[in-house]
Amino acid sequence: MTKGSDPLRATVRNHIRSLRFAASEMTQQDLANRIGVSRQTLNAIEGEKYSPSLEVAFRIARVFGKPLEEVFTCQFEAAPPRKRPK
Amino acid sequence: MTKGSDPLRATVRNHIRSLRFAASEMTQQDLANRIGVSRQTLNAIEGEKYSPSLEVAFRIARVFGKPLEEVFTCQFEAAPPRKRPK
DNA sequence: ACGCCGTGTCAAGAAAAGTTGACATCTGCG
């Protein structure tokens, strides 16, 4: 991945933080435990430093009892903007 | 990931092959190009040698015009079976 | 003031995902 050659750029977003608060103020540590990843990893995912593996994504969705696409969304933007499409 | 310590084991399955045939006999190479990954990578994913990144998963679903959960599914099994739960 | 908890972040390293290039097999077609 991460090749300048392909037409569509994909960006993955997530609603983990709000879901976590909605779920009786669950802490990052708690969630991380339930998912089966480290606290730092969850922190990075939640903060969108990188996107998780599909498996981890499924696990997260499961904890919240929501379909994956309600936790993670993907936007496809056209041609890598020179400046940012106004 | 891949820790023996967590309670639920997750296995990811996919319907890429059938979708690919349904889509006018699209070849692995074609699909790989449209997704933006190599033919070998797609082959591995399709054959479930490993599960893709969330981003690639979204890209695949997009090509087929289906929601991600219709292309990839996740099963959670309890306690790592000694033999396979009858 | 002090400790504690939740969070953000860094570094170093292991593991998984993805890359290229090569080669084997199988099918279908001239």
Place this chain on the structure above:
DNA sequence: CGCAGATGTCAACTTTTCTTGACACGGCGT
């Protein structure tokens, strides 16, 4: 037959994801 396309697979390598351990910072309760 001979050849081309589609697929499966291997090896070596890069990049991304995930791990542990550490430390800093901002509340908040006592």
